[in-house]
Amino acid sequence: MSAQLKDVIIKPDAPSSLLLDKHADYIAAYGSKKDDYEYTLSEYLRMSGIYWGLTVMDLMDQLQRMNRQEIIDFIKACQHECGGISASIGHDPHLLYTLSAVQILCLYDSVDAIDVDKVVDYVKGLQQEDGSFAGDKWGEIDTRFSFCAVATLALLGKMDTINVGKAVEFVLSCMNFDGGFGCRPGSESHAGQIYCCTGFLSLTGQLHQLNADLLGWWLCERQLPSGGLNGRPEKLPDVCYSWWVLASLKIIGRIHWIDKDKLRRFILACQDEETGGFADRPGDMVDPFHTLFGVAGLSLLGDEQIKAVNPVLCMPEDVLQRVGLRPDLLS
Amino acid sequence: MHGRVKVKTTAQQEEEKRKEREKKLKIYVAARDACFSKRKDAVFDDEALQLTQQLLSSNPDFATLWNYRREILTHLETVKDEDEVQKIYEAELSFLESCLKVNPKSYGSWHHRGWVSARLPRPAWTRELSLCDRCLSLDDRNFHCWDYRRMVVKMSDVPVKQELEFTDRLIGSNFSNYSSWHYRSTLLPLLHPESAERPSQRGDPPHSPSPPCPQTHSHRVCEEQLLKEYELVQNAFFTDPNDQSAWFYYRWLLGRAEREEMISCVYVSREEERVAVAFSRPVNARSGVLLLVLDGQPQRVEWRSVHPHFKHSPVWICDLPPGTISDITNEHNLTVHWTEKHAHRDCALYTGRSESWCRDTATDLELFRSELSVEKTSVLQSELQSVNQLQELEPLNKWCLLTIILLMRALDPLGYEKETLAHFQTLKEVDSMRSAYYGDLCSKFMIENTILKMEYAEVRVFSISDRNLTTLCHLDQLLLVTHINLSSNQLRRLPPQFAMLQCLEVVEADNNSIENLEGVYHLPKLEEVSLKNNQISTPADLQPLASCPKLKRLDLRGNPVTQTANVESELAELLPSVTDLLL
Numbered sequence A: 001m002s003a004q005l006k007d008v009i010i011k012p013d014a015p016s017s018l019l020l021d022k023h024a025d026y027i028a029a030y031g032s033k034k035d036d037y038e039y040t041l042s043e044y045l046r047m048s049g050i051y052w053g054l055t056v057m058d059l060m061d062q063l064q065r066m067n068r069q070e071i072i073d074f075i076k077a078c079q080h081e082c083g084g085i086s087a088s089i090g091h092d093p094h095l096l097y098t099l100s101a102v103q104i105l106c107l108y109d110s111v112d113a114i115d116v117d118k119v120v121d122y123v124k125g126l127q128q129e130d131g132s133f134a135g136d137k138w139g140e141i142d143t144r145f146s147f148c149a150v151a152t153l154a155l156l157g158k159m160d161t162i163n164v165g166k167a168v169e170f171v172l173s174c175m176n177f178d179g180g181f182g183c184r185p186g187s188e189s190h191a192g193q194i195y196c197c198t199g200f201l202s203l204t205g206q207l208h209q210l211n212a213d214l215l216g217w218w219l220c221e222r223q224l225p226s227g228g229l230n231g232r233p234e235k236l237p238d239v240c241y242s243w244w245v246l247a248s249l250k251i252i253g254r255i256h257w258i259d260k261d262k263l264r265r266f267i268l269a270c271q272d273e274e275t276g277g278f279a280d281r282p283g284d285m286v287d288p289f290h291t292l293f294g295v296a297g298l299s300l301l302g303d304e305q306i307k308a309v310n311p312v313l314c315m316p317e318d319v320l321q322r323v324g325l326r327p328d329l330l331s
Numbered sequence B: 001m002h003g004r005v006k007v008k009t010t011a012q013q014e015e016e017k018r019k020e021r022e023k024k025l026k027i028y029v030a031a032r033d034a035c036f037s038k039r040k041d042a043v044f045d046d047e048a049l050q051l052t053q054q055l056l057s058s059n060p061d062f063a064t065l066w067n068y069r070r071e072i073l074t075h076l077e078t079v080k081d082e083d084e085v086q087k088i089y090e091a092e093l094s095f096l097e098s099c100l101k102v103n104p105k106s107y108g109s110w111h112h113r114g115w116v117s118a119r120l121p122r123p124a125w126t127r128e129l130s131l132c133d134r135c136l137s138l139d140d141r142n143f144h145c146w147d148y149r150r151m152v153v154k155m156s157d158v159p160v161k162q163e164l165e166f167t168d169r170l171i172g173s174n175f176s177n178y179s180s181w182h183y184r185s186t187l188l189p190l191l192h193p194e195s196a197e198r199p200s201q202r203g204d205p206p207h208s209p210s211p212p213c214p215q216t217h218s219h220r221v222c223e224e225q226l227l228k229e230y231e232l233v234q235n236a237f238f239t240d241p242n243d244q245s246a247w248f249y250y251r252w253l254l255g256r257a258e259r260e261e262m263i264s265c266v267y268v269s270r271e272e273e274r275v276a277v278a279f280s281r282p283v284n285a286r287s288g289v290l291l292l293v294l295d296g297q298p299q300r301v302e303w304r305s306v307h308p309h310f311k312h313s314p315v316w317i318c319d320l321p322p323g324t325i326s327d328i329t330n331e332h333n334l335t336v337h338w339t340e341k342h343a344h345r346d347c348a349l350y351t352g353r354s355e356s357w358c359r360d361t362a363t364d365l366e367l368f369r370s371e372l373s374v375e376k377t378s379v380l381q382s383e384l385q386s387v388n389q390l391q392e393l394e395p396l397n398k399w400c401l402l403t404i405i406l407l408m409r410a411l412d413p414l415g416y417e418k419e420t421l422a423h424f425q426t427l428k429e430v431d432s433m434r435s436a437y438y439g440d441l442c443s444k445f446m447i448e449n450t451i452l453k454m455e456y457a458e459v460r461v462f463s464i465s466d467r468n469l470t471t472l473c474h475l476d477q478l479l480l481v482t483h484i485n486l487s488s489n490q491l492r493r494l495p496p497q498f499a500m501l502q503c504l505e506v507v508e509a510d511n512n513s514i515e516n517l518e519g520v521y522h523l524p525k526l527e528e529v530s531l532k533n534n535q536i537s538t539p540a541d542l543q544p545l546a547s548c549p550k551l552k553r554l555d556l557r558g559n560p561v562t563q564t565a566n567v568e569s570e571l572a573e574l575l576p577s578v579t580d581l582l583l
């Protein structure tokens, strides 16, 4: 039995230059299809959807095309009595959307639009005895939520309200034989979780706890001959995983361990020349999620047509400068 | 959205689709609004279960609806008897099974299943375990299912041994299964921990896996089991030499235990009246962590890391109050206590001596090697033979080449240096996408070898020229080095870690591509710096040198900076202590 190498082939006629205008038009138009079936189906993650759209617009310096007031009003309407924020009106609050909402408000320099103290209480209340964070009151535990919690608090300048030591201890207990991290102690390493955990360790000033050489090796082995990166061994390449792997490598100071030119070619090939936007792989349907991670990935690779992106928070560096937040990176 | 191929459609098809979507949207919105309004009215009835079921079957990521179902179910618990509750939850589990069949990667469905299973009046963990078996037989990489399995195993005390046998079966049917190898790596240390006692004398092996602790996780499996694992992995990579899973696992097996946390060196200099302390791991020693006792008196000193860049550092320094140890006719005894670890190290500064140190010599030679018993060494020798055989069949297999390098390092890093370098060269060619990784790894190994040679020679000179170094590491090991020669490599910077070389007097780093000198920072003894033929481009790049009070000689020949106007006067102002400037 031989392991067939899973990868894609980039066609010679695939897009090879960055179609910024088309992407901006695609995102600007996306929010106007509110009566669309697919759009309605994704209501359960709307707040993150807005964060993806706005962040990519800001990275392309097109934020002014979005409806600022409408979005801020929407976020206000999504904050619940408990302080947490939901994906949309009528949905339940969750750490995932609380972080997205705070990120959006930072882009708009309007954090005061919501009750910040209540957000802090909400986040704090979700920390468990072992240091982990539940995503909401129903108790699902995941290192993603540890990241959401500290990222939210870091953006609000309130990190000291939780037990950081315990939180760090829990995340470290999820470290694996390959230097990576999974959802919970014992879970397999996965690029998305690794991004969350390296980001978490950056925000808590604990990057020295990583085995950066071992983790970096696992991460750079995610690059496939097509140039794209996968999220786990033996999986297909994907634009979003390319971001998570690339950002993690940047955080641990080893971004030069992959072939940047090849990755750039892969990301560019995932653009849709007709509609604008990026797909997960060349030839697939585009969406705002992959559009953000495509553009953010190109920014980390040094594309000067795009604003510099911060690898830990996936937000424009100029926004973080305004917030006064400078997450650690290994040199 | 993942894996949705874009299909070209005609206008007519498009119109039909649009109509269909419109219809679906109406149904969906009606059901959603009905759910929301029922919930608002705190209605917990069968109809609500029906409605949420209808929506969740096609959209299991709609988390709020799972929450609503849980509210309904917990309500029903309070009004029904145990048998009825059992039935209701059984029904919930079959609904979930149908959801998971359609969408086996939904976080919401798996979390809900765990929630239901834990609330079932009469739990059925065996059935849950066999559900995992079935699910993993369809997709042996589904990490949601693996995680659910781990929960089931924990809740029902499935013996670790049984789970290890499960991975045996999965790996036996398909070596290319990273998830199973991963699972093994968490189980083995529980079942066969490295221990002075033999596992058979330890009584019952531990049951459900407890969370691995990071400090002990790269740890170790008892030798007897290690040997069996080598054999298993060897079978895997001889069967499919290009499958990365087994190679990753093998590298873990070859790894060494983390170093114990300790003070590895204390250095004291009479002239600078300074103490430097090196640790085996980076620490934050800023406040109250370290206690310095001089001749029986605790000292009030301020500890700082060697460079403002580091909050955590393996090297920390402090200045003693002026005059405390400056008289060369006095003898002094220092002790540094690491209070929270209950560790300490003494150091005596004798009469007539200008400096002194005390360090852990026992670990010096084993720093970079595997911890090998004699038997294991012979096993690794035969491992090397078999991997070499594989390499003859597969001369360009990168996994094989890298593993040979690792085995050689485990066995005899200096003896195999030449072969190691040759293999790295091949690796960079056959896997060019990762050539920078191999370059950095090779640099690390060459630095380790040079440290070993320096230790054998008992000198304080670290010389590693013409070795294609792309990066510097292990600089905390060079605390006592007085002369460093890094010439003719490919270095681009002297990084902040370079400031750990607290005894440094002479730096030679000619013929590199150095453009950044950040780490040449507050080196109290530094006198000579030679940077011929590098990429220093502006006087500002030399700013860090201004913090080295004894710098006398600076050679910048062959750098772009020599071409700037007024360079001489600018440098004279920036570096007044330099008397011998070569441009």
Ligand SMILES: [Zn+2]
Binding pocket: A238, A239, A240, A241, A280, A290, B001, B002
């Ligand atoms: Zn994706």
